[in-house]
Amino acid sequence: MSRSATARPPAPLTLGARGRYSRAMAARRELSLDEIRAGLKRLKYFTTPRVETAIFLAVNLEKPLLAEGPAGAGKTEIAKVLAELLETELVRLQCYEGLDEARALYEWNYQKQLLRIQSDQAENRAWRDVEEHIFSREYLLERPLLRAIAARRRVVLLIDEVDKADEEFEAFLLEVLSDFQVSIPELGTVRAEHRPVVVLTSNRARELSEALRRRCLHVYVDFPGPAVEAEIVARKVEGLDAALAQHVARFVAGLRKLELRKAPSIAETLDFARALVAMGARELDPAVVRSMSGLLLKHEEDLRKAEGKVSALVSAARG
Numbered sequence: 001m002s003r004s005a006t007a008r009p010p011a012p013l014t015l016g017a018r019g020r021y022s023r024a025m026a027a028r029r030e031l032s033l034d035e036i037r038a039g040l041k042r043l044k045y046f047t048t049p050r051v052e053t054a055i056f057l058a059v060n061l062e063k064p065l066l067a068e069g070p071a072g073a074g075k076t077e078i079a080k081v082l083a084e085l086l087e088t089e090l091v092r093l094q095c096y097e098g099l100d101e102a103r104a105l106y107e108w109n110y111q112k113q114l115l116r117i118q119s120d121q122a123e124n125r126a127w128r129d130v131e132e133h134i135f136s137r138e139y140l141l142e143r144p145l146l147r148a149i150a151a152r153r154r155v156v157l158l159i160d161e162v163d164k165a166d167e168e169f170e171a172f173l174l175e176v177l178s179d180f181q182v183s184i185p186e187l188g189t190v191r192a193e194h195r196p197v198v199v200l201t202s203n204r205a206r207e208l209s210e211a212l213r214r215r216c217l218h219v220y221v222d223f224p225g226p227a228v229e230a231e232i233v234a235r236k237v238e239g240l241d242a243a244l245a246q247h248v249a250r251f252v253a254g255l256r257k258l259e260l261r262k263a264p265s266i267a268e269t270l271d272f273a274r275a276l277v278a279m280g281a282r283e284l285d286p287a288v289v290r291s292m293s294g295l296l297l298k299h300e301e302d303l304r305k306a307e308g309k310v311s312a313l314v315s316a317a318r319g
């Protein structure tokens with residue numbers, strides 16, 4: 001769909017209010033490190049001081065946070081808890097191969113435009129009027145990047161698994177992340193009134209460009225260690241004894257050292273612990289563990305690798 005160069009100057013883009021935005025924490029732009037720490041704990045996100053500091057800096061320096069690390073170590077969760085902590089909306093852009101600007105930024109609602117053209121033609125309206133209608137805000141489909149930029153308050157923008165997107169998309173993303181503004185030829189420029197807090201995650205399926213790394217604050221989110229993981233399990237799994245939570249975390253940490261095809265994630269540790277509660281287990285026992293190992297290990301080769309080591313790992317975990 002083309003439009004003539006004689007179009008009127010772009011009208012200012014006024015965006016409607018979205019969501020309920022009014023709470024105290026979100027209104028404040030700065031939070032102390034202690035507030036961030038306490039907030040993360042309140043929301044049951046337990047991590048290392050390094051990750052806490054990175055989150056604090058991302059919020060206060062308004063710099064995108066690039067979280068890399070193994071699958072299931074809590075990268076995506078950072079954005080989710082941050083949105084809760086700041087009492088704001090989480091806008092998520094899930095990346096995949098072939099993701100393009102139309103899916104990430106905006107596109108015109110062609111179907112709706114065509115219907116409008118037909119009805120305007122039936123009424124013999126001048127093309128200039130038709131154009132004005134069909135290139136107005138009403139016919140724009142906002143995708144996550146535009147939504148985050150145009151939001152009327154600070155939101156959390158999660159750009160998840162950026163390593164799955166193509167390099168060209170990464171270059172485009174760089175532009176957006178440096179200016180926080182989007183130019184829509186038919187409408188004008190939309191500038192972020194409130195820069196979103198941006199969290200990008202990557203599993204390193206491919207190396208990200210140096211330019212993107214430079215633009216971001218980088219944090220490596222690894223499994224937080226058995227002591228912290230025991231805290232996660234104890235706080236998130238109801239009815240689990242604190243000692244058993246520790247044993248579970250140590251057992252899983254032992255499994256992760258076996259160089260498996262897919263190391264168990266924190267979500268899988270939680271599933272395993274919930275299953276123990278459901279089965280009424282009071283302690284880790286090799287037979288029970290073997291019967292439930294499918295909750296932790298999802299590949300036949302990993303199950304075989306761990307099989308002979310379960311007893312030793314269980315007794316080491318029980319210390």
Ligand SMILES: Nc1ncnc2c1ncn2[C@@H]1O[C@H](COP(=O)(O)OP(=O)(O)OP(=O)(O)O)[C@@H](O)[C@H]1O
Pocket residue numbers: 044045046047069070071072073074075076077078201203224232265266267
């Ligand atoms: N530090 C943590 N504290 C509490 N819960 C956590 C923590 N890290 C992870 N979890 C739990 O583990 C689940 C998986 O975490 P998450 O989805 O963030 O992993 P990820 O690193 O994004 O994994 P992937 O690379 O597979 O996307 C979360 O839903 C959450 O319940």
Ligand SMILES: [Mg+2]
Pocket residue numbers: 075076077160201
């Ligand atoms: Mg994730």
